[in-house]
Amino acid sequence: MNTEILGVILMYITVMALAIPLGRYIGKVFNDERTWLDPIFNPLDKVFYILGGIDPDKGMNWKQHLWALLTINAFWFLISMFVLTNMSWLPLNPDGNPSMSPDLAFNTSVSFVTNTNLQHYSGETSLSYAGQLILMLWQFISAATGIAVCAMLFTAMKERTAEKLGNFYRFFVRTCTRILLPIAFIGAVILVFSGTPMTFEGKDTITTLEGEEQHVSRGPAAAFIPIKQLGTNGGGYYGPNSTNPMENPDYLTNILETVYIFLIPIALVFAMGYMLKRKKLALVVYGVMTVGFLCLVVPSIYFEMIGNPAIAEMGIDQSAGSMEGKEVRFGAAASAYWAINTTSTSNGSVNAMHDSMTPLTGMFAMLGMMINSFYGGVGVGFINFYVFIILAVFIGGLMVGRTPEFLGKKVEAKEVKIAMVIALLHPLMILGGTALASYLYVGSPEAYAGWLNNPGHHGFGEFLYEFCSASANNGSGFEGLGDNTPFWNIATGIVMMLGRYLPIIGPVAIAGMLAAKKYIPESAGTLKTDTSTFGILVFAVIAIVAALAFFPALTLGPLAEYFSLT
Amino acid sequence: MKSNLIPALRLTLVCLVFFCGVYTLAVYGVAQLAPGKGEGFTVSANGKTHHINVGQTFKSDGYFWSRPSAVGYDAAGSGGSNHGPTNPDHLAEVQSRIDSFLVKNPGIDTSEIPADLVTASGSGLDPHISVQAARVQAKRIAAVRNISEDDVAQLIAKHTEAPLLELFGTERINVLKLNLALDNIKK
Numbered sequence: 001m002n003t004e005i006l007g008v009i010l011m012y013i014t015v016m017a018l019a020i021p022l023g024r025y026i027g028k029v030f031n032d033e034r035t036w037l038d039p040i041f042n043p044l045d046k047v048f049y050i051l052g053g054i055d056p057d058k059g060m061n062w063k064q065h066l067w068a069l070l071t072i073n074a075f076w077f078l079i080s081m082f083v084l085t086n087m088s089w090l091p092l093n094p095d096g097n098p099s100m101s102p103d104l105a106f107n108t109s110v111s112f113v114t115n116t117n118l119q120h121y122s123g124e125t126s127l128s129y130a131g132q133l134i135l136m137l138w139q140f141i142s143a144a145t146g147i148a149v150c151a152m153l154f155t156a157m158k159e160r161t162a163e164k165l166g167n168f169y170r171f172f173v174r175t176c177t178r179i180l181l182p183i184a185f186i187g188a189v190i191l192v193f194s195g196t197p198m199t200f201e202g203k204d205t206i207t208t209l210e211g212e213e214q215h216v217s218r219g220p221a222a223a224f225i226p227i228k229q230l231g232t233n234g235g236g237y238y239g240p241n242s243t244n245p246m247e248n249p250d251y252l253t254n255i256l257e258t259v260y261i262f263l264i265p266i267a268l269v270f271a272m273g274y275m276l277k278r279k280k281l282a283l284v285v286y287g288v289m290t291v292g293f294l295c296l297v298v299p300s301i302y303f304e305m306i307g308n309p310a311i312a313e314m315g316i317d318q319s320a321g322s323m324e325g326k327e328v329r330f331g332a333a334a335s336a337y338w339a340i341n342t343t344s345t346s347n348g349s350v351n352a353m354h355d356s357m358t359p360l361t362g363m364f365a366m367l368g369m370m371i372n373s374f375y376g377g378v379g380v381g382f383i384n385f386y387v388f389i390i391l392a393v394f395i396g397g398l399m400v401g402r403t404p405e406f407l408g409k410k411v412e413a414k415e416v417k418i419a420m421v422i423a424l425l426h427p428l429m430i431l432g433g434t435a436l437a438s439y440l441y442v443g444s445p446e447a448y449a450g451w452l453n454n455p456g457h458h459g460f461g462e463f464l465y466e467f468c469s470a471s472a473n474n475g476s477g478f479e480g481l482g483d484n485t486p487f488w489n490i491a492t493g494i495v496m497m498l499g500r501y502l503p504i505i506g507p508v509a510i511a512g513m514l515a516a517k518k519y520i521p522e523s524a525g526t527l528k529t530d531t532s533t534f535g536i537l538v539f540a541v542i543a544i545v546a547a548l549a550f551f552p553a554l555t556l557g558p559l560a561e562y563f564s565l566t
Numbered sequence: 567m568k569s570n571l572i573p574a575l576r577l578t579l580v581c582l583v584f585f586c587g588v589y590t591l592a593v594y595g596v597a598q599l600a601p602g603k604g605e606g607f608t609v610s611a612n613g614k615t616h617h618i619n620v621g622q623t624f625k626s627d628g629y630f631w632s633r634p635s636a637v638g639y640d641a642a643g644s645g646g647s648n649h650g651p652t653n654p655d656h657l658a659e660v661q662s663r664i665d666s667f668l669v670k671n672p673g674i675d676t677s678e679i680p681a682d683l684v685t686a687s688g689s690g691l692d693p694h695i696s697v698q699a700a701r702v703q704a705k706r707i708a709a710v711r712n713i714s715e716d717d718v719a720q721l722i723a724k725h726t727e728a729p730l731l732e733l734f735g736t737e738r739i740n741v742l743k744l745n746l747a748l749d750n751i752k753k
Contacts, residue, residue: 003729003732003733003734003735003736003737004735004736006733006734007729007730007733007734007735010733010734047580048577048580048581048584051576051579051580052573052576052577052580053572053573053576053577054573054577067570068570068573068574071570071571071574072570072574072577072578075574075575075578076578079578079582095642122643122645124642124643124644125642125643133586133590134582134586136585136586136590137581137582137585137586140581140585141578141581141585169573169577172577173577176581176585181589184589185589185592185593188593188596189593189596192593192596192597192600192604193600193601195601195602195606195607195618195619197604197605197606198593198594198596198597198600198604199594199597199603199604199605200594201605203642204605204606204617206614206615206616206617207614208616208622208623208639209614209616209622209624209629209742209745209746209749210622210623210624210625210626210629212622212623214620214622214639214640214641215640215641215642216606216617216620216641216642217641217642217643217644218605218606220590220593220594222593222597222604223589223590223593223594238644238689239643239644239645240644240645240646240688240689240690243644243646243687243688243689244644244689244691245619245620245621245689245691245692245693246606246619246620246641249607249619250730251729251730251734251735251736252730254735255730255734307681308651310651310652310657311651311657311660311681311684311685314657314660314661314664314676315664315676315677316660316664316676316677316679316680316681316684317677317678317679317680317681317698318681319680320680320681320682320696320736321681322651322681323681323682323685323687324646324647324649324651324656324685324686325646325647325648325649325685325686325687325688326685326687326688327687327688327689327692327694328633328682328687328692328694328695328696328736328738329692329693329694329735329736329738330735330736331735331736334735350688351688352688353646353647353648353688355646355648355649355650356646356647356648356649356650356651356688357651358651359650359651359652453648453649453650454648454649454650454652454653455653455654456652457652458650458651458652458653461650478648479645479646479648480648480649480650561650561651561652564652565651565652
């Protein structure tokens with residue numbers, strides 16, 4: 001069999017082999033059960049609690065969770081703004097890089113605090129090492145924020161009536177120390193032994209074999225990269241992310257970095273099964289997510305591997321696939337596989353340039369972000385999926401004429417209204433933003449000529465992709481877009497903020513309200529949610545609500561480009 | 567809200583010290599044990615130091631050429647072309663790369679040129695080329711360097727890196743290593 005395909009299969013098998021035990025471990029961490037790492041982490045957590053001034057045993061209701069989350073996130077934003085706009089004189093700046101402009105710093109701060117990592121700058125020339133390290137901090141703790149909220153959601157889904165749903169800070173600290181830290185550290189060790197830089201020296205200057213001078217950017221990259229992958233952050237240390245041979249030196253590191261994208265999102269589904277003692281429900285959720293993921297990834301790999309017909313027409317052999325924007329050491333299959341991994345979770349790192357991929361692969365990448373819950377971002381992916389479950393329960397209940405119930409709690413008008421608003425917010429921001437950008441561009445094409453790197457349908461795709469990426473908190477891009485302008489910095493900054501916090505607030509409210517309701521044990525009249533029938537129903541809801549809403553826009557962009565090519 | 571302000575600030579500072587300080591220094595400490603001490607893998611030849619993982623521009627006829635780069639192999643400003651597959655400028659550029667390749671490599675047919683030699687990589691720093699990309703240049707190298715084509719073919723075979731465990735990923739050649747070896751043949 002083709003070694004490129006085998007590589008892809010190996011990556012999926014590896015991630016599953018690790019995610020199932022990790023899910024069990026995460027379930028134990030949030031259930032406060034004993035694990036073999038307790039002797040190390042119990043004292044460490046205590047240090048966090050004491051220095052942080054936190055009482056980890058104080059129960060919080062869903063509103064208190066949200067206030068704690070929003071307050072701490074606001075601090076991060078302010079600190080981030082300060083560091084990014086003052087890098088030029090702060091320490092750790094051996095390359096003498098400048099401070100960011102206010103609009104770029106706004107965009108970047110929102111981007112990293114919301115776990116998006118949309119980057120309108122290039123790391124080598126726009127960040128000092130202090131800037132890189134502060135962004136790395138957000139990569140750890142914004143991921144922990146998402147997972148902590150998810151832990152609260154799982155707690156709320158347990159079979160009982162409860163107001164208090166654990167303590168936000170406790171979930172947060174335990175996520176940081178017991179989940180993110182050890183896995184990131186293992187990744188960093190593998191990377192430094194593979195040639196990824198980890199130094200505080202500035203650029204290296206060498207003379208090439210042909211006698212030219214070449215500057216080589218370095219820095220504390222190996223600490224940064226594993227958490228970028230693991231926390232579905234995605235912001236690269238270097239401008240072109242994991243295409244850069246320092247950031248992703250060989251096929252082995254590519255396997256590592258790809259596996260890290262899916263690891264926690266998949267593990268969280270199994271953690272839910274463990275915490276709720278509902279393995280079948282976890283399998284149904286995993287099944288729906290996996291079928292959805294396969295629908296996106298299989299055709300993407302196919303289209304990248306058959307290459308670009310326009311270049312084939314020139315007589316160039318396309319057996320290696322479409323190679324523009326790709327690295328020889330990864331090849332077409334592993335690049336397409338990564339592209340769908342990174343967009344169906346809200347990661348957004350890349351190991352090939354998505355702008356240069358063949359039209360339909362670009363479309364499947366966008367669909368991954370439009371749906372945003374096939375595994376999804378750490379914590380928030382499951383939270384998005386939860387919204388679809390609520391909608392499916394409601395629709396299913398109407399279809400069979402039963403009161404909609406989920407896990408023994410009645411789903412009523414209020415919850416369904418919130419779920420529907422959250423489900424429609426995402427298309428509104430993506431399509432509204434794209435429409436606004438298109439309107440401005442068509443109105444004065446000369447003033448905005450710098451926006452587009454590609455003409456025609458593909459150019460429209462660059463607008464659409466950017467708003468998908470911002471709203472889904474993804475962070476990848478059709479990077480040809482000239483996006484470091486006030487319009488894009490501010491527009492996508494606002495979209496990222498709404499796209500992060502509203503889809504957390506809504507589902508948390510639903511879960512909190514359901515948790516407080518009376519628990520009704522399952523009976524013969526209950527609509528069973530841990531069956532494949534219900535799985536199909538959820539899949540249909542996702543296809544109708546999430547995917548079809550975008551069909552007209554996709555027709556104007558990638559689909560039209562595809563048909564113009566063949 | 568008010569009761570969250572102080573814990574939020576204090577917890578943020580603890581995280582700052584722990585992740586930017588302790589974690590970062592721990593990784594830095596491990597890097598001191600790794601080859602290259604965290605400053606990148608390098609190789610020295612003829613008094614010059616090269617980064618193995620970072621591609622270089624090779625334009626002269628006596629060296630194997632590396633892939634086209636959108637940034638001219640600037641390792642302090644890496645990046646791709648971000649050209650879409652239907653972009654007319656992009657297609658014209660590919661065509662002109664094919665044309666100039668054929669001029670410099672007489673006797674080669676277009677169908678023998680692999681895609682990676684006429685397309686730019688994502689990073690602009692791709693250190694590798696495909697095996698076919700090396701083979702298709704063998705004739706030119708042999709002629710310019712005045713060595714037999716067999717010697718060049720052997721060199722290519724010797725520097726072909728197999729897929730991981732011979733099972734996963736792509737076959738490839740590190741252009742820098744190949745060219746360093748090429749320089750050694752002559753002497």
